[in-house]
Amino acid sequence: MNDVLLTPDMLPFPYFMVDRELNILLQTDCVKHKFPIAHNFLELVDASSREKIIDDFTKLDSIHKLELHLHTRKKKAALFEIYIHCQSSNQIHLFCIDKESQMESFQTQVSGLECNFINVTHSLLEEKIMLEQSIEQLQQSVIEHENLATVGKLAASIAHEIRNPLTSVRGFVQLLRPHLLEIGKEHYADVAISELDRANDIIYEFLNTSKPSAPTLEQVSIVSVVEEVMLLCQSESLLNNCYFEYRRPDNDIWLCIDPKQIKQVLLNLIHNAMDAVKESVNRNHGVIMIDIRHLHSRVEIVIADNGSGINQENMQKIFAPFYTTKKKGTGVGLAVCQRIIEDHNGKIDVHSQLGRGTSFTITLPCLTSIN
Template identity: 50%
Template structure:
């Protein structure tokens, strides 16, 4: 009888140890997920939080276990920004029954938040948080490419429809020119033909802007390129009351690019920086544009930073949209064309800005190890 009891007890201990082992194994998996996880019981008390979630909240795990929502919001280490976000998620989950939420944190990262509750959770509430910034970037890139492709199609169609009547008008003016000469009005014909040619040039330029040609690449030194760009812009910058500072982290930086197209991008961004500095109303404000280049992994990062008026998040989200501009006489094509040029070079262009502080553009271009040539095209 005693031996049977001992055997049953031993089996129970083994079963408990096995269950505990499985529990520890699964808990270890949850602790090391790249997604943040929090589990609240039916009373609203936090019973589990993994390492990633504690990092996101920037708070010690052990200080959170056993807290309810109110106690968490009163926690001295919880930032004001995170308190607002937690309250917003709570309202939307409880009052609007929303189970999916997207938010942007104070560092500009995108997060997808999922709340699971109901019968399958036995009254518990599971909250998971995942960083989806990379997916958002891919989505934004695809969206931008679609818009630029559509712009190219629209531009080609408009140009075709305008060029046809212009060609007919030009032909008839040339036929009428002998009669105008007899009437002593040859000047009229000359002006009409000149204006038609000018209209055709504008259409050609518009087409090239909306659909840049394939890059005609040559390998050049990035410092040499930036020095030439500074020489081209510093006189205009001084006239507008700002200075251009160039800083090169390494002299040996070569890229394979279409020099004319990349110059167009750099000059456009610097011109925008000058305009942003000009919008600052403080007469004592000293405008500065910083250019620098450095190697990051397999790319050269060219940075253009200004201390101008800056932009809010609403403007930033539409900055590369075709025809979007805040300037009275702007076309809204400059940055959308710049975006496409950089993408055609297998690079990337990003921007960050803060209202009243300034703006920084970063252009990433693939680095090359080939022999460099000067921007003018002559080999070093």
């Protein structure tokens, strides 16, 4: 599915972003077809309405609306309904609806936006899942104290880049909701706002990565956990021309672990194995071998691939936070895995041969509590 981004140019009416002095910072393409060229919004306001807008902007607070006569390219002042949304101390959003001619056209356009709202909702859900996975990884990355400053900068950067556009989109949806209500489609706005709020909650959790959570332990079958992860990865493995070679133990094995965190480790290692296969000469017939071994008081889970392998220089750094050889990697995945396994009183080892493949071995204690 292609992501659908809600942008001002998708709105069926003129939109301006202005500062507190009403200087125009941004405007949609339809503005140039509707209004004469102007650098300040007051240049478009008819003399009969200027006093009203000046008075209103001196007491501007959050969201409200007013009616103004604006000059158009037809050299005639038309009556517009102006929706005003104050996002910050220096950014004000103005949505201009021509009461005389555009309401019918607007409702037609809203119908066309229904599909976009549905796609935006699905897109936000996918982004939410990705952000949740990033949160779980980044919560563990603070194990290296010298990287705490880097984590803080990364968190601030992502929060700034994601939260601000989400706030703008939420404002657009809120302003469109009354018109959706008129045609009985307000539930699309409600769903979009709900998903945006959930995304903001995820970002809030992301900003608290300096407080990694301890494992929530319960007795679970490690065989069931491994098989559930394999099922989740089955379709992706087929798309990447990989197949699983699974060696199941004769008897079930019960461990005292946090199943959510262990699943995170297994998913990360399997995805890494798929990436390694895609980069190797075996990319058309990749194999990911998963072996569960019961060795007295401990269990070993081996995840091996016939991918590109890792050279000795990189082998010394792969568990270091923020170290990665992938173009789009963050370098926190394996550091997170190591932290989780160590929190379970276990260990994770790696063996690799360049051009032949890589093998990760996770060792966990059987039915022991973690202090």
